[in-house]
Amino acid sequence: MARAAAKVLRPVAIAPSIVTPLKPAIRPRRRLRRGETLFGAGDPFGPLFVVRTGHFKTLASSANGQVQVTRFPMAGDVLGLDGVDTGFHQCDVVAFDNAEVFVLAFAECERWAQDTENGQRLMRRTFAREITRSHDHMLLLSATRAEQRVAMFLLDLSERYCRQGESRSRFALRMTRQDIGSYLGLQLETVSRLLSHFQREGFIQVQGREISMLDFPALWQLTGHTPDSHRPLIEPILDAQGNLPFVSDAGDGPASM
Amino acid sequence: MARAAAKVLRPVAIAPSIVTPLKPAIRPRRRLRRGETLFGAGDPFGPLFVVRTGHFKTLASSANGQVQVTRFPMAGDVLGLDGVDTGFHQCDVVAFDNAEVFVLAFAECERWAQDTENGQRLMRRTFAREITRSHDHMLLLSATRAEQRVAMFLLDLSERYCRQGESRSRFALRMTRQDIGSYLGLQLETVSRLLSHFQREGFIQVQGREISMLDFPALWQLTGHTPDSHRPLIEPILDAQGNLPFVSDAGDGPASM
DNA sequence: CGCTACATTGATGATTGTCAACAAGTGTGG
DNA sequence: CCACACTTGTTGACAATCATCAATGTAGCG
Secondary structure (H helix, E strand, C coil): CHHHHHHHCCCCCCCCCCCCCCCHHHCCEEEECCCCEEECCCCECCCEEEEEECCEEEEEECCCCCEEEEECCCCCCEECHHHCCCCECCEEEEECCCEEEEEECHHHHHHHHHHCHHHHHHHHHHHHHHHHHHHHHHHHHHHCCHHHHHHHHHHHHHHHHHHCCCCCCEEECCCCHHHHHHHHCCCHHHHHHHHHHHHHHCCEEEECCEEEECCHHHHHHHHCCCHHHCCCCCCCCCCCCCCCCCCCCHHHCCCCC | CHHHHHHHHCCCCCCCCCCCCCCHHHCCEEEECCCCEEECCCCECCCEEEEEECCEEEEEECCCCCEEEEECCCCCCEECHHHCCCCECCEEEEECCCEEEEEECHHHHHHHHHHCHHHHHHHHHHHHHHHHHHHHHHHHHHHCCHHHHHHHHHHHHHHHHHHCCCCCCEEECCCCHHHHHHHHCCCHHHHHHHHHHHHHHCCEEEECCEEEECCHHHHHHHHCCCHHHCCCCCCCCCCCCCCCCCCCCHHHCCCCC
């Protein structure tokens, strides 16, 4: 702990050149048009991606052909980890709108992880967060009712959009009802019905994909959670300029090693 | 790839001292009695564990108190990764029977990852596999019916027990109907009913926790999958003696970096 | 303007959860 | 050794949630 604290005093905002040999301006990027696929299931695993702008959905498909939306990534989220295991991607990643992603050679990430504590923490946490995220989603899919799921979905999205600079209480859904249903393990009709239901109850206002959140407490109550019971957010692996941020390692404090 | 091949010729069975400074005989272990908890949600993250003998269940709990079984780990499986993200464990891990686990200081794992290609591959894959496993489970939970889930569960368990040296077609469940239900997102009564149903159809024979698999093709048909559509297994991070195995990196072949 | 994709709403039924009773097995203590 | 409590598993009856099918409405786009 004391050692970590000492480290914090080292250069933080201005990443040392050993950490980011590439200047942000020349960090490779890739642009996608609305509807375009970043990579598809079966593609050989290549670089990782970090969303810079735009909104995506990731589609996991099982052997028998069924498809499910597993995430709705946006700025700061990492894409491509699903290919590390087998060497081939398991997911399709599709852009909802015109988007831009940073391209990170996986070898470069491993160099960070080997050369710097900070990079190692980032990589480790990026992987680990993916695991806890999946656990949360599994809990949602197995032990909640449709009403709860939709409420949780709205609140989660509201917060994430808010963090992107949009209004917390007024935003536009990027995805169809079917995407939402797939993500939540529901049929699109059920989603539609529940949104209408929430509107009748005065919790929200819906107009197609335009959502106004009118009664946060009511929605939270539906979920059975409290607003503060959310997990702390992980810092993105790259900031908006393409630099490595410095992350404190809250996770290593208790680890007595 | 050529460099990796060269490595294969190096001593493999007898791990070089730089890889495993601790001799297997003195690798720390921990014994658990039936029903004992390896670690619980909220515990500070410490070492990782690799199951040597025995059978476990892992329980993920959400903020509002609901609990779900997320895995049924057995020999070779890694426990404790769920704490890497936040620094605190998110899961309870409970032993079904008297069990023994290897204890791996996380720092030691990171040393492997930094010092050797092989260790890095092992760590990377261990994390990544956890992610793909979760995706598979999410698909199961969202888009299948109870009948499929129970059939998949039986086939999966059959194969895993078989790999532990037990019979593929005759084995004993370690967990209760409730555990199975929780794992599959079903009520225990539903599980019980479906097992009885499968028995009436002649697919299996059930006697409490004793299962005889009588008609594999029929069960596979229920799942909608084929036996070979399974993902390849990952090598355990430690073999039964506590040594690091050597893993080929099929995953890096297509990655053009 | 008409085509297409997306969304809403209703009617209906199937799957699954809930409640309840009972059986079987296990361990404990008298 | 038996009685007892306790956990686990089975089965039935019933209800509720949610999926399915179908019809209609709406918005975007060439």
